[in-house]
Amino acid sequence: MSQAPQANNVLYAQAGGVTAVINASAAAVIETVQQYPQIFGKSYAAINGIKGVLEEELIDLSDIDNTVLEQLKYQPGAAFHACRFDLDPLEHNPAQYERVLAVFKQYQIGYFFYNGGNGSMVTAQKVSDYCRAHGHEVICIGVAKTIDNDLALSHCSPGFGSAAKYLATSFIEATLDIRSMHETSTKFFVMEAMGRNVGWLTMAAGLVKKVIPDAPLLLLPAERPFRREAFLQRVSELVEQQGYCVCMVSEGLQDEHGNYVNITAVEHTIEQDYTQLGGVGEVIAKIAADHLDCKTHCAIPDYLQRSASHCVSETDWLMAYGAGKAAVLAAINGEHGTLPVVIKTSDEPFAWDYQSVDLQEVANLELRVPDQFISADGMDITDAGLDYLLPLIQGERQPPFVNGLPAITPIHSQRVDPVLPTFIAVK
Amino acid sequence: MSQAPQANNVLYAQAGGVTAVINASAAAVIETVQQYPQIFGKSYAAINGIKGVLEEELIDLSDIDNTVLEQLKYQPGAAFHACRFDLDPLEHNPAQYERVLAVFKQYQIGYFFYNGGNGSMVTAQKVSDYCRAHGHEVICIGVAKTIDNDLALSHCSPGFGSAAKYLATSFIEATLDIRSMHETSTKFFVMEAMGRNVGWLTMAAGLVKKVIPDAPLLLLPAERPFRREAFLQRVSELVEQQGYCVCMVSEGLQDEHGNYVNITAVEHTIEQDYTQLGGVGEVIAKIAADHLDCKTHCAIPDYLQRSASHCVSETDWLMAYGAGKAAVLAAINGEHGTLPVVIKTSDEPFAWDYQSVDLQEVANLELRVPDQFISADGMDITDAGLDYLLPLIQGERQPPFVNGLPAITPIHSQRVDPVLPTFIAVK
Numbered sequence: 033m034s035q036a037p038q039a040n041n042v043l044y045a046q047a048g049g050v051t052a053v054i055n056a057s058a059a060a061v062i063e064t065v066q067q068y069p070q071i072f073g074k075s076y077a078a079i080n081g082i083k084g085v086l087e088e089e090l091i092d093l094s095d096i097d098n099t100v101l102e103q104l105k106y107q108p109g110a111a112f113h114a115c116r117f118d119l120d121p122l123e124h125n126p127a128q129y130e131r132v133l134a135v136f137k138q139y140q141i142g143y144f145f146y147n148g149g150n151g152s153m154v155t156a157q158k159v160s161d162y163c164r165a166h167g168h169e170v171i172c173i174g175v176a177k178t179i180d181n182d183l184a185l186s187h188c189s190p191g192f193g194s195a196a197k198y199l200a201t202s203f204i205e206a207t208l209d210i211r212s213m214h215e216t217s218t219k220f221f222v223m224e225a226m227g228r229n230v231g232w233l234t235m236a237a238g239l240v241k242k243v244i245p246d247a248p249l250l251l252l253p254a255e256r257p258f259r260r261e262a263f264l265q266r267v268s269e270l271v272e273q274q275g276y277c278v279c280m281v282s283e284g285l286q287d288e289h290g291n292y293v294n295i296t297a298v299e300h301t302i303e304q305d306y307t308q309l310g311g312v313g314e315v316i317a318k319i320a321a322d323h324l325d326c327k328t329h330c331a332i333p334d335y336l337q338r339s340a341s342h343c344v345s346e347t348d349w350l351m352a353y354g355a356g357k358a359a360v361l362a363a364i365n366g367e368h369g370t371l372p373v374v375i376k377t378s379d380e381p382f383a384w385d386y387q388s389v390d391l392q393e394v395a396n397l398e399l400r401v402p403d404q405f406i407s408a409d410g411m412d413i414t415d416a417g418l419d420y421l422l423p424l425i426q427g428e429r430q431p432p433f434v435n436g437l438p439a440i441t442p443i444h445s446q447r448v449d450p451v452l453p454t455f456i457a458v459k
Numbered sequence: 460m461s462q463a464p465q466a467n468n469v470l471y472a473q474a475g476g477v478t479a480v481i482n483a484s485a486a487a488v489i490e491t492v493q494q495y496p497q498i499f500g501k502s503y504a505a506i507n508g509i510k511g512v513l514e515e516e517l518i519d520l521s522d523i524d525n526t527v528l529e530q531l532k533y534q535p536g537a538a539f540h541a542c543r544f545d546l547d548p549l550e551h552n553p554a555q556y557e558r559v560l561a562v563f564k565q566y567q568i569g570y571f572f573y574n575g576g577n578g579s580m581v582t583a584q585k586v587s588d589y590c591r592a593h594g595h596e597v598i599c600i601g602v603a604k605t606i607d608n609d610l611a612l613s614h615c616s617p618g619f620g621s622a623a624k625y626l627a628t629s630f631i632e633a634t635l636d637i638r639s640m641h642e643t644s645t646k647f648f649v650m651e652a653m654g655r656n657v658g659w660l661t662m663a664a665g666l667v668k669k670v671i672p673d674a675p676l677l678l679l680p681a682e683r684p685f686r687r688e689a690f691l692q693r694v695s696e697l698v699e700q701q702g703y704c705v706c707m708v709s710e711g712l713q714d715e716h717g718n719y720v721n722i723t724a725v726e727h728t729i730e731q732d733y734t735q736l737g738g739v740g741e742v743i744a745k746i747a748a749d750h751l752d753c754k755t756h757c758a759i760p761d762y763l764q765r766s767a768s769h770c771v772s773e774t775d776w777l778m779a780y781g782a783g784k785a786a787v788l789a790a791i792n793g794e795h796g797t798l799p800v801v802i803k804t805s806d807e808p809f810a811w812d813y814q815s816v817d818l819q820e821v822a823n824l825e826l827r828v829p830d831q832f833i834s835a836d837g838m839d840i841t842d843a844g845l846d847y848l849l850p851l852i853q854g855e856r857q858p859p860f861v862n863g864l865p866a867i868t869p870i871h872s873q874r875v876d877p878v879l880p881t882f883i884a885v886k
Binding site for chain 1 (some may be wrong): 631636
């Protein structure tokens with residue numbers, strides 16, 4: 033607990049890969065702050081996360097009316113733009129920290145809500161610490177979001193449930209397609225899930241069993257090394273039993289030597305320290321085609337799985353909204369440097385609450401799919417795994433469709449005229 | 460016009476690539492036949508199209524109750540399974556034709572409804588002609604379905620509107636994603652559409668303009684050769700103007716020499732006379748990445764675009780249902796060898812009717828995207844193109860969601876016990 037800051041304006045920003053419900057968290061922060069006018073002053077959003085803070089690219093959120101707020105709640109992408117950009121360490125680039133301090137002082141920011149990945153939330157905290165050490169009191173609170181579901185100490189991550197629902201729905205539909213055509217066409221179908229080195233999104237395909245109980249399913253989560261012979265044996269078994277096989281594979285699948293099983297990982301190393309994944313689905317389809325000597329197909333939903341606002345889980349949406357609200361309440365409590373994580377409070381009915389954990393503590397951990405959710409052979413989901421997933425995809429929350437298309441026209445907000453000297457964050 | 464057949468039982472079958480609404484046509488045939496008990500006798504469905512006829516794999520449709528019929532109307536895939544298998548020419552394989560005659564006689568089939576592609580519908584007609592020439596009167600009517608929208612003489616094809624709606628929705632959502640992250644992440648995103656050598660599904664991405672009017676859009680329909688320099692120049696322009704570019708490409712894109720622009724067309728020639736397409740999206744992403752020296756991404760929805768029952772166009776659904784109904788009415792009129800195609804009867808409000816055309820006539824034609832729908836530079840859609848597309852995607856018709864997932868559990872129907880000698884259609 034720390035004292036309430038003297039400056040009482042609010043800054044909200046988004047960073048890292050988006051989710052279909054990240055803007056529910058944004059709306060929650062804005063609406064909850066509005067409920068405490070005795071505590072909070074003006075609210076701002078930074079454009080492009082911490083980059084927008086450095087470059088003084090801000091939006092005055094008092095301009096946002098209720099109609100826009102309602103639109104925001106259905107909007108995919110990051111309404112205030114999200115950056116894949118982080119501050120350098122303080123000792124390498126003190127100018128960045130001085131600049132943030134100058135911006136925070138200029139706009140009297142006392143509360144900083146950072147809706148990002150683990151790493152970027154810790155950076156937000158560090159720069160806030162720097163401000164505090166230099167006489168400007170700031171409370172920094174993280175707001176969790178990731179489709180990967182790798183946030184540790186949390187029951188699950190806001191954003192995951194919607195991606196899981198989208199992937200499960202798509203996989204079920206595709207399974208019915210292949211089921212109806214396999215006798216004279218495709219016998220092996222594979223879909224590639226995001227998630228980098230964790231297989232949560234891959235496991236979501238296991239939900240096909242709830243609709244097609246006998247689906248000939250094969251999962252290749254990133255938590256298990258790809259063993260080619262075992263894979264091909266299982267494919268053969270399923271095709272022999274049911275005529276076809278449907279597979280979900282993690283983009284981050286590795287072989288037994290720890291090498292990525294994909295075609296593009298080597299070629300496309302563009303961002304520093306960030307290997308672009310993707311392509312494993314086609315490798316797996318090719319391996320199966322050569323083995324079965326038949327037609328195979330591969331679907332790569334790519335960004336569709338993290339932006340499918342038309343297939344959002346109501347539960348996940350509520351969780352993302354709740355995460356934003358919990359962050360504001362944590363700020364009121366003066367819990368600087370924390371992140372509200374999801375704590376399951378009841379199984380039947382499924383219920384959850386939020387608990388503040390130390391940002392630095394959670395940043396160094398990774399939630400992988402536990403052993404008890406993966407079958408012994410490493411290629412299927414257990415009942416425990418299905419029991420975990422099912423509550424997270426409950427309920428539907430589509431945007432209104434107008435003229436046949438989702439009414440998700442981007443929100444345009446007037447930027448605050450900058451007053452500080454120009455600062456170029458990215459050359 | 461021909462006489463009403465003596466045999467009056469009905470056979471319905473499905474063939475070729477599925478659509479999200481093919482089973483609406485199936486339901487329409489079943490329900491419309493039920494409305495004319497004085498004309499029609501028993502109804503059967505063949506499993507796997509003409510293959511199931513040869514192999515005497517039939518379902519007695521009198522077993523299907525109203526609950527199952529309602530389920531059928533939301534079901535993706537082909538409820539009675541669809542084959543990529545066609546009869547040989549009569550002179551090469553008369554045994555196949557004799558076999559169909561034997562099955563038609565055994566089950567007293569007087570009406571044969573074939574829900575397939577152009578080629579397979581003509582085969583259905585030819586085998587029916589053979590039966591008629593051998594003393595067994597059969598009326599054969601086609602029921603159109605294709606997501607590719609290449610059916611000539613028809614305003615559009617049942618199945619296209621839903622695939623277009625799904626692709627447009629997904630493309631719009633992904634555009635908002637890239638729009639919100641391009642400053643420090645992906646600047647070029649491409650999605651790959653099916654459609655073989657026609658670009659209708661690619662043009663559907665143009666609907667993004669109705670939601671994001673200034674979307675930096677680039678279309679590569681199969682109707683235009685890929686000109687690398689012009690493409691890269693347009694990419695550069697759009698990235699310079701708006702910071703990013705979103706692209707949709709036809710799987711059948713060819714270069715100026717008529718070669719497919721993809722990586723797998725050469726490798727995967729598995730089915731006879733059928734080059735498997737797919738992969739052009741990744742080639743385009745790579746070309747753009749090399750040119751821009753930045754991160755690019757590619758989504759390949761693959762089968763998802765033809766099985767997305769959760770994103771069906773109500774208009775398309777009604778059109779598919781109407782096509783099945785029109786086929787039964789054409790049969791009652793004795794219009795053997797015809798196909799009901801869609802005729803637009805009004806623009807405001809959009810309305811359509813069906814008109815019978817000769818199956819053989821339509822089979823030799825292909826509806827490509829006309830010049831007036833493609834911009835002069837070949838990489839954008841015109842207002843005329845948008846005006847054409849928009850009515851086809853109107854309305855939403857989701858299956859009920861139960862327990863968080865679409866209630867599309869496959870329908871299990873009891874097969875008729877075969878009575879004829881075994882016949883192996885596919886070795």
